[in-house]
């Protein structure tokens with residue numbers, strides 16, 4: 219027995235379809251890379267596959283229930299989506315909005331009232347079906363655009379669950395993605411996963427760009443860190459199960475068909491195989507083919523395009539229009555150019571049997587894969603697998619994900635009819651040695667990167683990503699053990715409290731001026747100060763002019779402003795921490811910051827008595843980062859010989875005295891108070907200096923789940939206040 223965790227695969231459709239046969243029901247197995255690759259992952263008790271069964275749910279049919287119960291024992295769990303939800307979910311939001319937009323057709327996307335709610339409700343159904351069956355140690359692998367909210371729903375219910383998500387279709391450029399209503403919810407839906415996989419590196423980068431532009435979240439090349447949790451981002455180009463195709467091709471039926479096709483008439487056979495979908499570029503390819511026959515009459519009668527097009531999503535109106543458009547175009551071309559002996563386009567508007575498909579792949583001189591946009595495109599890979607003995611040419615759209623991997627194909631821009639026609643002529647006339655060489659290189663990759671290696675790699679990375687999350691969110695920063703703190707607190711004769719303000723005593727606000735203390739906070743601080751054994755200090759990055767009116771009236775409270783540049787002892791005037799420090803440098807630096815402000819709309823300079831800060835939170839994100847790097851480099855030169863430093867912060871560049879940090883303030887207060895016990899609480903990077911200044915036995919507490927050198931952690935400012943209240947009462 220392996221100790222691999224169980225995998226719960228969730229996709230919109232199960233690899234089984236429920237069909238009514240007379241009065242009863244029958245299940246039909248689907249083939250295809252996904253079913254082949256993930257079948258072994260779930261079979262034999264190793265996991266579950268959760269998805270819709272493909273019929274309109276008929277909840278009260280006992281025969282159907284019996285069959286579904288049998289499926290469940292084999293690892294296939296059918297989710298019933300009531301028809302009223304299904305229409306808005308599948309035909310509506312998934313295929314009317316997400317599908318066109320993700321394939322870069324913003325003009326084709328539409329949302330109707332209620333579609334989004336249906337999408338949410340359907341995702342909730344899948345979530346419930348998964349949660350009902352989860353066992354300890356399970357990991358969940360969610361598939362595709364129909365289920366983008368599912369990772370967040372699962373995470374909310376099960377914070378420790380290992381969750382992976384794979385997007386089979388492209389992730390669009392952020393300028394296209396931003397058109398979508400509810401875009402933020404969808405991004406957050408995915409971010410809840412431990413691992414988000416895309417078909418290509420390009421799609422992954424589009425996703426990162428959208429995070430930055432729409433949520434303001436920075437990411438590394440392969441990861442996002444947020445609230446102490448990591449989401450890994452990676453490309454996993456999907457493959458096929460080549461043996462499925464070569465095995466079928468070896469069957470007598472397929473071989474007989476291949477012989478028939480070859481014996482036909484000596485004409486060149488160009489093959490196209492697609493779902494009847496507007497992303498697949500079928501009309502564009504037909505027009506390019508017509509152009510070739512018009513421009514190169516010598517090819518008339520010598521080449522034939524076989525277009526297999528499987529009808530799909532016919533309830534969506536755009537698909538019905540496409541079907542009509544393709545039929546008309548085929549009719550026109552055959553009517554205008556065909557002869558009694560020759561039909562230029564053979565149009566098969568139906569699914570063909572697997573044996574027929576592989577025989578066509580093997581017989582075709584050229585396979586013309588022309589999507590206007592495609593996540594991957596498996597047809598390109600299937601063709602290569604079936605050209606075992608042949609020397610066919612793959613003509614591949616550069617806008618398919620497959621193009622990134624299949625460099626030896628002849629690439630075309632499917633929107634360029636002339637270019638496509640010219641490349642087809644080239645394909646038809648390419649010398650045999652070159653064809654063989656290109657195909658050989660493609661074949662190695664198709665056999666090497668398969669659906670199996672794809673699934674194994676994804677699950678391997680998911681395991682690693684989940685383990686890393688446990689490591690980060692786990693034992694390094696423990697929750698604050700309040701009873702232990704309270705007893706240490708009670709034992710100590712002299713105690714020092716160092717409290718950051720924003721994000722620690724009050725929640726962070728969009729506008730800094732909204733963060734004024736409420737009456738409860740003032741009362742809490744007053745109670746802490748009233749105890750003679752306590753020295754209490756608020757240590758903030760804010761200037762004195764803000765802290766004074768907010769907290770200046772609390773009797774006995776120490777205030778430290780501008781990260782430690784200046785402070786106020788209870789009842790005394792403000793004093794610089796290092797007397798004699800002269801901020802005359804500001805006069806030289808300020809014009810430089812003003813110049814950067816002019817270049818970056820939305821940025822501004824904050825002037826404090828001892829420091830200057832250039833804020834760029836409202837600036838176009840990447841431009842802001844780029845300018846900030848430029849500013850830091852410039853200031854490094856300008857300030858080299860001074861005791862002033864430029865320090866990068868969260869969307870801010872701070873220019874201040876090198877010694878003006880919270881650590882320096884903490885050390886001074888520790889020495890003056892002669893405290894036996896110090897407790898420091900803070901939430902951001904500048905508070906790390908505070909923690910670093912403490913002694914080993916002191917108590918440091920970070921607010922939030924981010925990585926920190928603090929020993930302990932509290933989740934929110936509210937929890938901080940509760941803990942301080944407990945100390946008052948102790």
Ligand code: GDG
Pocket residue numbers: 250251386387456491492493526528568569570571572575592593594595596597600
């Ligand atoms: C999505 C993404 C991504 C087609 N006609 C017949 C037939 N087929 C089979 C093909 C192929 C499959 O359908 C189509 O796969 P694609 O990859 O081309 O496209 P989508 O269905 O849009 O799939 C896509 C894929 O997910 C996987 O991640 O590559 O980019 O859009 O397998 O062989 N099969 C049979 N008869 C037919 O007439 N038997």
